[in-house]
Amino acid sequence: MIRGSYFVHIYRLIIYYAVQLLLLRNMILFDTAFAFFYVGFILFLPVEVNTASLLLIGFFSGLIMDVFYDSIGIHMAACVAVAFVRNKWIELLTPRGGYDQNMPLSIQALGFQWMASYGLPLILVHHITLFAIEASSLSLLGLTLKKALFSSFFSLLLIILYQLLFYKSSTRR
Amino acid sequence: MYRLFQFIYKYRAFFLFLFLESVCAYLIIQNNQYQSASFLNSSNFLAASILKNTSRVSDYFTLQEKNRLLSEENALLRERLERLRQSSRFVNKELKIDYSKVDQFEYEPVEVINKSIARFDNYLTINKGYDSGIEPGMGVIGAEGIVGKVKATSRRFSTVVSVLHSEMLTSSLIKKSNTLCTTKWDGRDPTEARLLYVPRHLDINLGDSVVTSGYSIVYPQNILIGTIKEASIDENETFYNIRIDLATDFRDLKHAYVIKNKIVVEKDSLEQKLFND
Numbered sequence: 049m050i051r052g053s054y055f056v057h058i059y060r061l062i063i064y065y066a067v068q069l070l071l072l073r074n075m076i077l078f079d080t081a082f083a084f085f086y087v088g089f090i091l092f093l094p095v096e097v098n099t100a101s102l103l104l105i106g107f108f109s110g111l112i113m114d115v116f117y118d119s120i121g122i123h124m125a126a127c128v129a130v131a132f133v134r135n136k137w138i139e140l141l142t143p144r145g146g147y148d149q150n151m152p153l154s155i156q157a158l159g160f161q162w163m164a165s166y167g168l169p170l171i172l173v174h175h176i177t178l179f180a181i182e183a184s185s186l187s188l189l190g191l192t193l194k195k196a197l198f199s200s201f202f203s204l205l206l207i208i209l210y211q212l213l214f215y216k217s218s219t220r221r
Numbered sequence: 222m223y224r225l226f227q228f229i230y231k232y233r234a235f236f237l238f239l240f241l242e243s244v245c246a247y248l249i250i251q252n253n254q255y256q257s258a259s260f261l262n263s264s265n266f267l268a269a270s271i272l273k274n275t276s277r278v279s280d281y282f283t284l285q286e287k288n289r290l291l292s293e294e295n296a297l298l299r300e301r302l303e304r305l306r307q308s309s310r311f312v313n314k315e316l317k318i319d320y321s322k323v324d325q326f327e328y329e330p331v332e333v334i335n336k337s338i339a340r341f342d343n344y345l346t347i348n349k350g351y352d353s354g355i356e357p358g359m360g361v362i363g364a365e366g367i368v369g370k371v372k373a374t375s376r377r378f379s380t381v382v383s384v385l386h387s388e389m390l391t392s393s394l395i396k397k398s399n400t401l402c403t404t405k406w407d408g409r410d411p412t413e414a415r416l417l418y419v420p421r422h423l424d425i426n427l428g429d430s431v432v433t434s435g436y437s438i439v440y441p442q443n444i445l446i447g448t449i450k451e452a453s454i455d456e457n458e459t460f461y462n463i464r465i466d467l468a469t470d471f472r473d474l475k476h477a478y479v480i481k482n483k484i485v486v487e488k489d490s491l492e493q494k495l496f497n498d
Contacts, residue, residue: 069271069275070275073275073335076339079338079339079410079411080339082339098234099234099238100233100234100237103234103237103238103241104237104241106241107241107244107245110245115262115263115265115268116263116268116271116272116335117263117337118262118263118337118344118346118380119252119340119342120248120249120252120262121245121246121248121249121252122245122249124241124244124245124248125242125245125249128238128241128242129242132234132235132238179341181249182340182341182342183341183387183408184341184387185387188341188408188409191408191409
């Protein structure tokens with residue numbers, strides 16, 4: 049990981065969490081679509097970050113969410129699950145010619161199609177884990193899946209919007 | 222031995238994953254217990270201050286509506302008070318009143334600074350804590366009906382388990398027939414709940430009110446929970462399948478009261494003695 053970019057990530061962490069906690073916390077569409085936009089932070093850390101540090105980052109970023117949502121352990125479990133599969137998924141999705149050195153994971157660098165096929169499954173993993181643990185009973189299976197699916201699309205949409213608006217400067221470095 | 226370490230090192234990410242997930246599982250299971258004095262919830266100072274400040278901003282947009290609701294509640298209470306005062310004039314003065322029981326409940330007005338309604342387990346955060354005498358286990362009611370039960374407190378904030386929580390059971394009565402039953406939320410619609418254990422030999426009328434039983438120490442007797450909306454029973458079932466409309470509008474909930482029960486300790490220790498024998 050490049051040393052100079054630590055600040056960029058801390059800055060992004062603050063933005064992701066501020067938006068999530070101040071704006072999106074109470075934004076729930078039709079009682080089904082939640083926005084867990086903050087997963088974007090874990091998804092768009094640089095490719096070079098190894099799985100072990102990703103797991104720890106996921107663990108602690110989930111912890112902050114849990115404190116605010118009164119659901120201790122649930123967001124943590126979901127974030128750790130995403131952190132665990134993220135690097136394997138990136139490997140599977142390697143574009144022709146591989147990733148460039150220090151290439152940022154962003155929609156500008158890799159295109160919309162890559163972004164959708166990268167983001168959606170991982171967000172689904174996060175949301176399904178989250179809602180399944182929260183429901184913790186099979187009688188609500190239908191509702192759980194419905195919530196997870198609609199929330200995933202909602203989160204993905206917000207994350208892509210955020211990328212289009214704010215990640216531009218970092219690609220021009 | 223060396224092989225073992227090599228193996229663990231090779232799959233360190235996987236083992237770390239297992240370890241972290243088991244930490245999460247431990248936290249989730251511990252959190253499910255009735256009360257937990259953990260600081261990892263929204264009543265901790267840092268989280269609650271942020272929540273309080275955001276609610277301070279967003280409150281301005283609904284100020285008028287909230288004021289109207291409060292003055293309506295005020296008018297209703299004044300009317301009831303006056304009726305009581307008038308009726309007490311005609312009561313026989315010899316009547317003995319046990320003031321320790323009459324005064325047993327004390328209401329602490331609180332403001333809801335954070336809430337969720339659309340999840341499977343919903344919580345609220347309120348703006349008073351143990352400095353104002355609030356303790357875990359106390360009941361919380363709103364102007365229209367019951368709201369929940371205090372789960373954890375910090376100095377100035379508390380977390381409340383809402384009635385809209387999958388493990389929240391409320392001891393209730395159908396007012397007309399005095400039937401003891403249990404109210405439970407099924408995780409679907411924040412405006413309705415289910416009524417369990419109503420035996421089939423009873424007549425159920427739609428629109429009957431369901432109130433708290435007062436058998437548990439959480440809520441006083443006769444606080445509205447909701448009204449019966451739908452009732453059905455299968456040929457071979459013992460209990461009715463009843464849905465009720467919850468009286469409290471959780472979407473609009475802003476002002477609530479924490480109920481302090483002064484004789485909790487007495488009742489508790491008496492019942493404890495019973496269980497021990």
